[in-house]
Amino acid sequence: MAWKFDNPLYSLSDEEQNKRAITLWEAERHGDLWAANNRVPFPVTLLIALIVLTAFMMTMPIWGQRPTAELYAPMVQMMDSPQVKGMATNKEKIAYLTTEAMKAHEQAKDSRLPGLLERHPITWSDLQLMAPAIREIQSSGGTYGLESYTVVGDQVVLANFEGMRRPDGKRLRTQPWFDTGFIIDMFYVSYFIIVMVLVCKRLPHFSQKANPKKS
Amino acid sequence: MLFKYLFAKNEDIPSGSATIFFGFSSILWFIVGTGLGSFNAAKLAFPDFVTGVEMFAFGHMRQVHVLAVILGWISMAFAMTMMYMTPALGNTKLWSEKLGLWTAFLWNVGLSLGLTLLWSGFTSGREYSDLIWPIDLVVIFGVLLPLGINVWMTIAQRRTQGIYITNWFFGACIFMLITTFLVGNSPELFNLTGLTEAYLTFWFAHNVLGLWITPVAAGIAYYVLPKLTGNPLYSHRIGHLHFWSIIAFYSTPASHHLLSAPLPEWLKSFASVEGVLILIPAVAFVANILLTMKGRWSMFVENVETKFTITGVLLAIPLNMQGGFQQTRAINWYIHGTGWIVAHAHLALLGMSSFLEVAAVYFGLQQMMRRKLYSLALANVHYWFFIIGFCTYWISMTIAGLIQGAGKIYEVPYIDVVIAEHPYMIARWVGGTMVFTGNMIWLYNMYMTAREGTLVPKGRYAHELAYER
Numbered sequence: 239m240a241w242k243f244d245n246p247l248y249s250l251s252d253e254e255q256n257k258r259a260i261t262l263w264e265a266e267r268h269g270d271l272w273a274a275n276n277r278v279p280f281p282v283t284l285l286i287a288l289i290v291l292t293a294f295m296m297t298m299p300i301w302g303q304r305p306t307a308e309l310y311a312p313m314v315q316m317m318d319s320p321q322v323k324g325m326a327t328n329k330e331k332i333a334y335l336t337t338e339a340m341k342a343h344e345q346a347k348d349s350r351l352p353g354l355l356e357r358h359p360i361t362w363s364d365l366q367l368m369a370p371a372i373r374e375i376q377s378s379g380g381t382y383g384l385e386s387y388t389v390v391g392d393q394v395v396l397a398n399f400e401g402m403r404r405p406d407g408k409r410l411r412t413q414p415w416f417d418t419g420f421i422i423d424m425f426y427v428s429y430f431i432i433v434m435v436l437v438c439k440r441l442p443h444f445s446q447k448a449n450p451k452k453s
Numbered sequence: 454m455l456f457k458y459l460f461a462k463n464e465d466i467p468s469g470s471a472t473i474f475f476g477f478s479s480i481l482w483f484i485v486g487t488g489l490g491s492f493n494a495a496k497l498a499f500p501d502f503v504t505g506v507e508m509f510a511f512g513h514m515r516q517v518h519v520l521a522v523i524l525g526w527i528s529m530a531f532a533m534t535m536m537y538m539t540p541a542l543g544n545t546k547l548w549s550e551k552l553g554l555w556t557a558f559l560w561n562v563g564l565s566l567g568l569t570l571l572w573s574g575f576t577s578g579r580e581y582s583d584l585i586w587p588i589d590l591v592v593i594f595g596v597l598l599p600l601g602i603n604v605w606m607t608i609a610q611r612r613t614q615g616i617y618i619t620n621w622f623f624g625a626c627i628f629m630l631i632t633t634f635l636v637g638n639s640p641e642l643f644n645l646t647g648l649t650e651a652y653l654t655f656w657f658a659h660n661v662l663g664l665w666i667t668p669v670a671a672g673i674a675y676y677v678l679p680k681l682t683g684n685p686l687y688s689h690r691i692g693h694l695h696f697w698s699i700i701a702f703y704s705t706p707a708s709h710h711l712l713s714a715p716l717p718e719w720l721k722s723f724a725s726v727e728g729v730l731i732l733i734p735a736v737a738f739v740a741n742i743l744l745t746m747k748g749r750w751s752m753f754v755e756n757v758e759t760k761f762t763i764t765g766v767l768l769a770i771p772l773n774m775q776g777g778f779q780q781t782r783a784i785n786w787y788i789h790g791t792g793w794i795v796a797h798a799h800l801a802l803l804g805m806s807s808f809l810e811v812a813a814v815y816f817g818l819q820q821m822m823r824r825k826l827y828s829l830a831l832a833n834v835h836y837w838f839f840i841i842g843f844c845t846y847w848i849s850m851t852i853a854g855l856i857q858g859a860g861k862i863y864e865v866p867y868i869d870v871v872i873a874e875h876p877y878m879i880a881r882w883v884g885g886t887m888v889f890t891g892n893m894i895w896l897y898n899m900y901m902t903a904r905e906g907t908l909v910p911k912g913r914y915a916h917e918l919a920y921e922r
Contacts, residue, residue: 268617269541271679273686278694282740286694286733289777293729297722302712302782357786361864390713399718419722427730430701437697438690 249443256442263448277444290427294420299413303350305358306412307372307387307394312339313360314369328362335365348385358389367392386411459558463551469821471553475533476818478561479810480896482525487889489518494882498875508572516583517572522802523581523661524564524592530810531669532556535604535623537817538676542620543611548603556599563591577641579650581658589638593631601627618692622672625696629664629704633657651714652707659707662801663731668699670806671738671769673813674762678745680816681759681916682752687744695737702730709780713789721782728780735773742766756916757832758812764840765808772797772805787862792874793854796847803843803888811839811895818899819915824906829920831898835891842887849880 240252249256263275313335316322325331336359343351371394375384388397397411404410455474458466493514495502503509540547547553567588576583584592604627608620616624637657640650679686686692708716709724743766746752752759775797778784788794819826826832853874860870909915 262614266613266615267544268613268615269538269544269680271542271617271676271686273618273689273692275690276688276744278688278691278737279740279744282691282736285736289730289732289736293726293732296729296778296783297725297781299718299722299782302786357862359862359864395715397718398715413718417722418719419724420726422719422723423726426701426705426727430698434694434697437693441690444690 246439248439249441250436250439251442256446259442260446260448263442272448275442275444275446275448278438294423298415299417300350300415303354303413304397305354305389306385306397307368307375307389308348308384309343309351309355309358310339310360310365310368310389311372311376311384312342313365314372317365317369332360332362332365336360360389364392368394381408382411455554456558458551458554461551463549466550466554468546468550469537471547471550471557472533472536472817472821474554474557475529475536475560476814476821477899478557479526479529479533479814480892480899482521482529482564483807484889484892484896486518486522486526487885487892489514489521491882491886491889493518494878494885498878498882513572513574516576516580517568519581520571520583521564521568523666524567527666527802527806527810529557529560530814531665531673532560532600533817534669534673534676534810534813535600535627537821538619538673538813539604539607539623542617542676543608543613545607545610545612548606548610552599552603556596556603559591559599560596563588563595567591577638579640579654579657581661582638582641582654586638586641589634589641593634597627597631597634601631617676618686618689618696619672619676621692621696622668622675625700626665626669626672629660633660633664637661648715651711652716655710656707659710660704663699663703666802666806667769667772668703668734670765670809671695671734674738674742674766674809677758677762677809677813677816678742680914681756681762682746682749684745684747684749687741687747691737691741695734695741698730698734698737702727702733709785712780712782712785725781729777732773732777735769735777739766739769757826757829757836758816758916760836761808761812761815764836765805765812768800768804768808772800775800787858788854791854791857791861792850792877793858796850796854799843799850800847804847808839811835815899816916819902819906819909822903822906823909823911824902825909825915825918825920827898827901827904827906831894835895835898838887838891838894842884842889842891845884845887846881847884849877849884853877853881 240255241250242252243250251259260275263272266272316335316338317331322331322334325334336355340352340355343355368389372384375382375387375394382396386397387394397413399409399411399413399417455470458470492503493511496511496514507513536547536553567584570585570588571583575585577585582589604620604623608616608624611620634657637653637660639645640653645653675686675692678684705727706720706724708714708720709728712721712725742763746763749759753763754760779788779793779797815826815832856873856877857870859865860867860873907918909918
């Protein structure tokens with residue numbers, strides 16, 4: 239079981255170990271079956287690299303932002319205006335408020351807001367139900383602002399993000415673009431790749447083919 | 454006839470008895486499972502079909518269908534393959550044929566009891582782990598553990614130095630399934646509620662699929678295809694890549710099933726990345742099997758077991774493409790809670806996994822009974838009923854899911870979505886019923902094989918002989 243590190247990309251086992259493995263490979267049949275010592279084809283390796291990259295890119299929270307209370311604040315502000323009250327149907331009211339909120343968000347610093355509002359439309363009845371909570375958060379001047387509250391249906395709740403801290407020591411409740419989960423994943427994937435390289439390179443190099451006819 | 458061996462001495466029981474017992478049981482459970490599926494689909498397609506009887510309400514029947522398929526058909530087909538592949542790969546005999554027979558017997562009795570109780574309304578109320586805790590314990594200690602002991606001891610007593618890849622999957626997956634059952638059912642055993650219960654419920658559902666239903670099926674393909682084609686498995690090291698990536702990436706937290714739940718967001722991010730990474734074992738598996746087919750592609754047309762196996766392997770591609778991406782925040786937002794998920798679940802269980810198992814059951818029963826398949830024509834009819842029925846189901850439910858997703862996001866009134874989906878519900882019923890019909894043809898074919906199939910001489914494989922019909 240000797241290890242050899244002089245040519246790690248070729249094999250991590252010494253020649254004697256490799257020879258023993260090939261001899262066993264040629265002598266042993268598992269119910270008439272055997273597995274050849276072929277390499278992992280290059281396109282497969284490339285595909286795996288692409289999968290790892292895609293896994294991180296595709297799952298970034300940025301692609302699945304949750305609606306925050308901040309999104310609907312302009313709507314709450316305008317919902318009691320005479321203009322909205324004068325509208326005949328709830329459908330008209332919410333359509334008007336959405337358009338106005340969209341305009342407000344387009345001018346805001348946070349460029350994610352218009353897209354988020356488009357993906358998370360709201361009904362008039364839900365807006366009515368959550369409006370008191372949004373007003374209360376705005377008026378209380380508490381630790382967290384509207385951007386730290388998530389809207390789930392008609393509920394406004396403090397967002398469930400963990401792992402990041404603000405300068406005052408409290409937890410940041412806004413969705414980070416890269417959170418603790420991704421850091422754990424990076425370690426996980428790194429360990430996996432290291433272990434797989436060790437496992438594969440301990441085998442005889444793929445150029446050393448077992449010859450089944452010998453057995 | 455097999456019952457008489459239950460009380461016989463182990464040495465007096467012919468090799469392959471447990472395989473045959475499990476094999477025919479699995480086909481029967483497949484018929485029960487798909488029959489219930491067809492019945493349930495009819496209720497969704499035609500809402501006036503069988504009403505007024507509480508026992509036949511969808512809420513009573515649905516989970517019986519699911520568990521009949523998972524624990525009856527799929528798991529028994531797995532047990533069947535383990536009973537003949539594990540010893541064959543170790544150049545030895547099954548550790549205990551008697552234990553195998555008793556496991557098959559108790560499995561049938563326990564599952565019948567469990568599903569009857571479930572049908573009567575005794576349920577834990579948790580999706581996929583619906584059985585009540587006494588039945589869970591029967592499954593763990595009366596079924597899975599004896600199966601595991603038989604497989605592990607057979608591997609331990611092998612007459613080879615190495616262990617072939619199929620046996621890695623068999624040995625590891627039984628262990629992981631027992632762990633999944635113990636941990637996944639802990640909410641009921643220890644009265645855990647709320648978010649913990651929700652999380653563990655989907656941890657169970659996630660791992661039953663990823664550490665049992667799909668990897669064992671893949672392990673089966675690693676045996677069946679080289680056996681049929683006579684080619685060696687393309688690459689031992691790709692096998693390592695497949696096996697260890699399943700262990701590393703699938704067994705991790707299942708919180709991507711609960712993206713809308715108030716679980717810590719970092720846990721969801723972690724699980725979501727791992728969710729995409731399941732494409733690594735998928736790529737490894739598909740590449741290894743398809744490269745093993747080199748020079749033998751004509752068998753895809755000529756040999757029915759190869760046809761089933763390759764179809765199953767090809768279905769692993771859309772299965773993992775869907776599975777990998779549908780659990781990301783961006784896509785899950787649209788398809789969560791829709792028929793898309795139902796289509797995906799059927800792609801895993803009825804598509805990829807079942808096609809591979811059907812091939813193994815065809816192959817194994819012929820080998821163990823030493824009889825050539827009674828009718829190739831009927832087997833081909835089975836295949837085409839299965840593939841057309843399955844695709845009809847899968848495609849119709851995928852479209853229905855996309856309609857539901859649009860309805861959900863744009864807040865279309867629910868009843869309008871129901872009306873829009875109606876044609877697809879009918880297609881779903883037609884597809885499912887075709888699969889059910891095909892399975893009845895299969896049972897007849899295997900029964901006739903047992904009775905009238907041409908005897909296979911010792912030292913020969915059934916697929917090497919020419920068909921007589």
